[in-house]
Amino acid sequence: MQNFTFHNPTRILFGAGQIGSLRREVPQGARVLLTYGGGSIKANGVYDQVRKALEGFELLEFGGIEPNPTFEHLMKGVELARAEQADFLLAVGGGSVIDGTKFMAAAIPWHGNEWDIVSRHMAPRAALPMGTVLTLPATGSESNCFAVVTRAATQDKIAFSSPLIFPRFSILDPETTYTLSPRQIANGVVDAFVHTVEQYLTYPADAPLQDRFAEAILRTLIEEGPRTLADPTDYAARSNVMWCATMALNGLIGAGVPQDWATHTIGHELTALHGLDHAQTLAIVLPNLLWVQRTDKREKLVQYATRVWDCQDGNEAVRLEKGIIATRTFFEAMGNPTHLNAYAVGEDRFGEIVDRLQARKSLPLGERKDITSEKVLEILALAR
Numbered sequence: 001m002q003n004f005t006f007h008n009p010t011r012i013l014f015g016a017g018q019i020g021s022l023r024r025e026v027p028q029g030a031r032v033l034l035t036y037g038g039g040s041i042k043a044n045g046v047y048d049q050v051r052k053a054l055e056g057f058e059l060l061e062f063g064g065i066e067p068n069p070t071f072e073h074l075m076k077g078v079e080l081a082r083a084e085q086a087d088f089l090l091a092v093g094g095g096s097v098i099d100g101t102k103f104m105a106a107a108i109p110w111h112g113n114e115w116d117i118v119s120r121h122m123a124p125r126a127a128l129p130m131g132t133v134l135t136l137p138a139t140g141s142e143s144n145c146f147a148v149v150t151r152a153a154t155q156d157k158i159a160f161s162s163p164l165i166f167p168r169f170s171i172l173d174p175e176t177t178y179t180l181s182p183r184q185i186a187n188g189v190v191d192a193f194v195h196t197v198e199q200y201l202t203y204p205a206d207a208p209l210q211d212r213f214a215e216a217i218l219r220t221l222i223e224e225g226p227r228t229l230a231d232p233t234d235y236a237a238r239s240n241v242m243w244c245a246t247m248a249l250n251g252l253i254g255a256g257v258p259q260d261w262a263t264h265t266i267g268h269e270l271t272a273l274h275g276l277d278h279a280q281t282l283a284i285v286l287p288n289l290l291w292v293q294r295t296d297k298r299e300k301l302v303q304y305a306t307r308v309w310d311c312q313d314g315n316e317a318v319r320l321e322k323g324i325i326a327t328r329t330f331f332e333a334m335g336n337p338t339h340l341n342a343y344a345v346g347e348d349r350f351g352e353i354v355d356r357l358q359a360r361k362s363l364p365l366g367e368r369k370d371i372t373s374e375k376v377l378e379i380l381a382l383a384r
């Protein structure tokens with residue numbers, strides 16, 4: 001096992017009715033800026049629940065945070081928070097609202113060009129405290145120190161991290177997810193699945209506990225994902241998917257093990273250039289990346305096929321391939337196509353993706369840093 005430091009300071013309040021706990025979690029006397037997206041929280045009653053729980057608090061609002069939140073829009077929220085001297089941020093929504101609010105938390109006290117926090121990974125020395133009410137289980141953003149922000153003007157979609165942007169608390173009420181569309185449910189399950197795979201499917205690192213944590217999350221998503229699609233108000237299924245998504249990217253399963261974030265890195269370019277949803281890109285890239293990297297990842301791929309997909313028959317090569325096919329079939333069954341032709345992204349655009357990765361100095365990718373520009377092109381060609 002590799003050395004690691006594990007510290008997750010986010011307090012999780014899980015279950016139906018937990019939005020009422022906001023009164024105790026938000027500091028007394030805080031000037032709260034409530035942030036949200038395009039209006040789903042107003043349509044499904046979450047906004048009213050939040051306002052009721054915070055009766056008596058000074059509450060400002062900043063809405064309109066887009067899926068794949070943009071620097072340009074978020075800076076309006078930063079200006080508002082500065083002008084109104086907000087001192088606590090409350091993000092109510094999915095990963096985009098939470099990520100956008102994390103950026104705002106770091107940008108509000110920042111002196112200088114705020115985009116540097118994202119693009120140059122300049123470490124913020126301060127950030128406003130924030131909490132979240134999660135309405136879309138997917139990203140794990142509610143309990144981690146990462147955020148992904150897009151600069152619309154240049155189509156740059158970039159992740160940054162800082163220990164200062166961990167939410168102080170996150171409220172996870174599965175009932176808030178009942179109004180999600182099948183597309184967003186599928187996206188959430190696939191995103192959590194791929195987060196788990198990217199911290200698990202590398203090479204053996206004598207870390208059986210982390211392996212079994214990861215396998216437990218994957219098996220649970222395989223069981224519960226289809227149940228959430230079949231019945232949007234299945235509380236047990238919604239709860240299980242929600243907890244899986246948090247556990248998939250809160251630092252626990254990745255502690256002490258090699259990681260491979262190549263699928264996400266390639267996927268971010270597909271979103272920035274072609275507007276695909278985040279998880280739609282992952283469903284396309286991951287199965288093809290696993291195939292191209294099958295020699296590097298052989299031992300863990302066989303373990304994955306055997307323990308996660310119960311592929312017991314055949315030699316290693318056969319089981320390994322069955323595991324990759326099962327992954328693709330699962331994504332398709334959830335409703336996420338695994339080929340680019342479903343989104344009309346042609347082969348002529350692949351070079352641009354590689355050029356951008358090169359310009360960002362992101363290449364080579366992978367746990368062994370051997371996913372070169374040629375391999376990215378091979379992955380994309382398989383994904384046509």
Ligand code: NZQ
Pocket residue numbers: 036037038039040041044065066067068069093094095096097099135136137138139140141144146147148176177178179180181184187188191249264278
């Ligand atoms: O904007 P509103 O009106 O709220 O609608 C949203 C949005 O249109 C809607 N929605 C959310 N909760 C709902 C709901 N609709 C009905 N009922 C509800 N309960 O869903 C749409 C998508 O929301 P979004 O927040 O964009 O989705 P998601 O949670 O998948 O977040 C995706 C973003 O997170 C980043 C992605 O790159 C992308 O920008 N990621 C963040 C990570 C992190 N911070 O650790 C890791 C991930 O890998 C990912 O990169």
Ligand code: ZN
Pocket residue numbers: 139191195264278
């Ligand atoms: Zn993701």
